[in-house]
Amino acid sequence: MTITPTPLQGCIIITPRVFNDDRGYFFESFSAKNFNNAVGYEVNFVQDNQSFSTKGVCRGLHFQKGEHAQSKLVRVTEGEVLDVAVDVRKGSPTFGQHVTVRLSAQNHQQFFIPKGFAHGFVVLSDTAVFQYKCDNYYNKASEGGLLYSDPALNIDWGLPAAELLVSEKDLELPLLKDAGDMGFTL
Template sequence: MIVNETKLKGCYILEPKVFEDSRGFFMETFNFEKFEKKVGYKPNFVQDNVSKSSYGVIRGLHQQSPPYSQAKLVYVLQGNVIDVAVDARKNSPTFGQYVSVDLSSRNRKQLFIPKGFLHGFSVISDTVIFAYKCEGFYNKESELNVNPLDKDLNIDWGIRNDDRILSEKDLNAISFKELEPIEL
């Protein structure tokens, strides 16, 4: 596994080893010991989620407030997304900055998003099947949502305005300026 830290401390792009031959391929999507050794963090993943979406869908920006904050390891099983992590950690030197990563079933990259980050993605293929490993269980009452089209964040989702599909919850979410920084 190749591990590269992004410009946002604690947020990593992982590239698993893939073994391919004429029959197809095999890859290990997660190994606790390797992850801990390379990243220096012991995740406690307790919930796996899978979503399916079509072209133009933008999901996010989401996080849960402490004590229900979730770190996530995300990757694509089928298709292609632009995946985004926004640093919302109080007193972080990169507060309000984001990383944008192309994740696809072809490049097989993964993104590890630590606690205190908002997360979202846009679908840039016909469809996508997207997988999440989460620390902490889902807790509806602790949801934090920021509008992914927030002008201050100015995220390039790779989707033309007319093709964007967002949930009502995401369209009506607060701006990043309205978000209380996440204190962990």
């Protein structure tokens, strides 16, 4: 596997070694030993999640606060998405900055988003199956988020705003400047 760091410390792109032949392909999608070596510390994933969405669906920007904060290892097994991580760690030199990664069933890449980042994605293909591992269990009371269209974040979601399908809940998320203490410090 190849590890590609991003401008946001801790967020990395993982590209597996894919073995192709006339029958199809094979790759190792996860190895705890190799993954922990890549991130430099032990991450114990405890929950796997999967979503199916259609083109234009924008999910995020979400995070879990406090003792329920989550690191995520995300990938796409069908279709293509633009995945986004936003640094919400107070005191971080990249606070409020974001990174985007195109994840697809074709490139087999995975994106690791550690605790202290808001996360979201938009579906670029007709449909997409999005899978992710979490290192902590979901806790509704610890939910947090930022408005996907916050002008201060200046995220290019890869589709015209009129084509984005956003849940009512996500439309009510605060701007970064109004989010208050998100519970992460560097």
